[in-house]
Each structure stands twice: as structure tokens, then as C-alpha cells.
Amino acid sequence: MEKAKVKVDHTNPVISIRGLEKSFEDYAVLRGIDLDLYQGENLVVLGRSGTGKSVLIKIISGLLRPDKGEITVLGKNIAHITDRELQELRIRIGFSFQNSALYDSMTVRKNLEFPLVRNRKGITRKEIDTNVETVLDAVGLSQTINQMPSELSGGQRKRIGIARTLILNPEIMLYDEPTAGLDPITCIEINDLINEVQQRFNTSSIIITHDLTCAKQTGDRIAMLLEGQFQRTGTFDEVFDTNDSRVKPFFDYNFIK
């Protein structure tokens, strides 16, 4: 499905990163990242495996601490907030994990209810059911409500993972390799779902991937992460209209031109 035009507010960055650095032991993964994600925008972060793409979104969500740099998410500098403030901020950020990370001891319903019950004090049973049905309907998997995660296919697990993040009405969505390990048809379905989420729930998203089809179909803007820094940023065509030997093979080895 062709991506519909989305209105992006370029005056209002929901995430702003300056000079972000992160090392693991002696290996510097991120070496001075600057990034803005604007309200309503889908930003795709492209890069080879091991370049620190997932590290970037884990730092944004507070799962990892940066070594250096300023990270402002929805107006809060995450280096200087209390645990309570971080917890409140996390409710406004949805994180879709690469392997879905569904709670395998709970049914789909319980998976979806879990964050809702713990974050919305005083919510009634009826409200919980309505919310669960709404997000399941949004990802097109209402029939799986009583199934266990082990009974779902890879694509279904991804969708339920996305539904679980949507249930808290996040303002920002972080997708970690949303199409990894899926067949091409399911990949396209997931890409469509990402676009639908952007339009229906008015979210701003960072999509981490090395799948160019996903990048082209979902991204309003692409940022290419190479050697710990964003080397090229722009639309899909702008990023790949280059003879840069570090970027070109990335494009050539994928099957879209």
C-alpha cells in the first residue's frame, strides 16, 4: 500500500539528541549522534548490524545510559530525571521489540492488559475490555485474544507486540527491526501497519531496520548510521543518490531500485 502524505510539524521536535556517545568496554558504538524527530514523523534509522541502531533507541527509552550527550524526549532531559519521571515518560513511548518480547506465560489478552492495569489507576473492567478490543482490532488480530504467544506466528507476534505498546496511547513509537525474520508478504503487512499507526494514533516514530523496503515504505525521512555517526540524512532518494562506497553497496544488495 502506498504511504499516505502525513503532516509533519518541523518546528516541534519530540526527540532531540545532541552529541550522544556510547561505548561498550573499549568499543565506541555511537560517536557523537545528533538527531531530531519531529511531531508526526516516521524516521527510519538504517545501518548494518552492530552499528548501534538498537542501542540508540534503548538509550532513548532509558534502558541504557549514555556515556555523553544530551537527550531530550518530550521536553524532558532523560539524563536528569528521577526514576518516577522516567517511568511516567516511558508510558508516553511505545517500544516494539525485535522479537516481540511477549510475556509467554500470559495469553494475548493478559499481555495487553498488563501495562494498562498497572498504569491506569482506577480503570474499570469495561474500559480495559474496550481498550484491548480497540488495539486488537487496529492490528487485525481480534480472534487471537485468548491464545498464548507460543500459538502465534512470527507476524502475529509482531502485531500483538505493537498492539501492546499502542494500548497506552503513546506519542512516540520506537520499532526495533519490525520486519526482521518475516516473509516478504508479512513484511509489507507490518510496514502498512506502521503507517496506519502513524496516521490513526498520530504518533512520531523511529524505525530501526536494515530492510530497505521497510525504509522506503514507512520512512518520511531516512538517517544512515555509519561508523557511529549519521552520515547521510534525508528522503530515501536523497540518501541513496550517492557514490559513497559505504552507502552504495547497501542499496545495491537490496532488490529495490
Added chain:
Amino acid sequence: MDTAENTTVAIRKKNSKLKQSVLDFFVSLYNINQFILRFFKEAFVPPFELKEVMRQCYEVGVRSFTLISVTGFIVGLIFTKQSRPSLSQFGAESWLPSLVSIAIMRALAPLVTALIASGKVGSSIGAELGSMRVTEQIDAMEVSGTKPFKYLVCTRVLATTITIPILATYTGFVGLVGGYLNVSMNEGTSWTAFMEQVFEPLAFTDFVASLVKSIVFGFTIGIVGCYQGYNSNKGTEGVGKAANGAVVTAMFLVFIEEIIIVQMTGWFR
């Protein structure tokens, strides 16, 4: 390089390895302390996950019930059988119920329960949390604004701390039943007479010490299992290590605690 130089390099390497091991030991000691402190900080502050605590209590109890029933009974039976010849030499078979009760209530019931629970419950907690860690389920809880430590760790530690004393009391009872079977088969003693002799040598301190011991063991098994699982890494290998580490460390600590508590109980006797 000549041999002397080789030796120097080897010694330096060994020294740095030793230093690293010592450093690692103190780092993990510090981390465990932090983990325990965090438990006390979070466990008794609302909101309480009472439903999950109850579910975990049920899990711990059910997981160990059959094994504890069988083991407790056999321990009581065998202990009575093996003690009989020694007492017979002095014509003191009538002391058997007292001997069995002291051994079971003071030491065997809490210890046997703790060792079985270390294997059954500790490993299961370690593996479960370890697998949740490597499949990013714990991270998923964290980023959704819930408190995984409270939900996963506090509930399990509370469950083992509550359930293991109950199981230990039960082990004591089935152990006594095992002992009674042997005594009744040999001497034809009635259940009432046996129980009178069982309670005669026991003081209030014995029950309190046994209870305290079981609570400490339960807490240890829960906290060690959770610590190993919650901090596991390196994929599926990490899950195996977490399960194994939970059993070995918990068993080791249970024995150390047994020695300390026995010594301390001696001061009150």
C-alpha cells in the same frame, strides 16, 4: 623470550587473573547487597502485587509438595531405622521418638525442605527470569512503565519466604509419620503415645529456631534464584548458568546459614 621471562609473564598474568577474580567477587557481593536492599525498598511499598504473590506461593508449594512428602517421609523412616541399633545397645529404644523429634524438628525438616526447594524452586525461578531477561520480556515490562522488579522479584521472594516455612512444618510432620511407622512396627507404640514422647523433649525455642531458619532459607532461595535470573545474559547459555547458579549458590548459603543459626540458637538454650 627466555624461561625466566616466560615465568615472569606467566606470574604477572596469573596475578592479574587473581586480582580480577578477587575484584569480581567483591563486585558481585556489592551487587547482591544492592539487589537485597532494592527488594526491601520495593517489596513493602504500595501497590502490592498480592494476586501474583498468592500465585507464586501456590506455584512454590505445588512444585515441591510431592517431592517433599516423599523425601520427608523417607528421611523420618530411615533416620529412625538407622538410629535403632545404637540405642538398642543401651536398651534405650524407648527414646527413639524423642531422638527422632529432636533431629527432625530442629534440623532435618528445615534443611531437607530448603535443599529440595533450592533444586526445584530456585532453579525454576532462575531459569524463568533468565529466559525472560534474554528474550527482552523484562525490558518490555520496564519500557511499558511497569516495575518488573516489583512484579517478578519481590513477589517470588515473598512467596518462597512465606511458603518454605509452611513446607518445612509439613516436612516435619511427614518425617514424624515415617518415624512413627518404624516405631509402631517394632514396638507397637500407639500414635498418641508416640506423639507425647515426640513433644516431650522439644522446647519453645526449638519451634522458633526452626521457623526462623525456614524463613531465612526461604528468603535465601528466592533472592538467589531471582538475582541469578534477573541478571542473566549471554543468551540461552546464560539461562542455563542462571538456573545452575541459583541451585549451587542457594544450597551453599543454606548450609552456611544452618551453621550460623544453630550456633545462635545455642546461646538462647
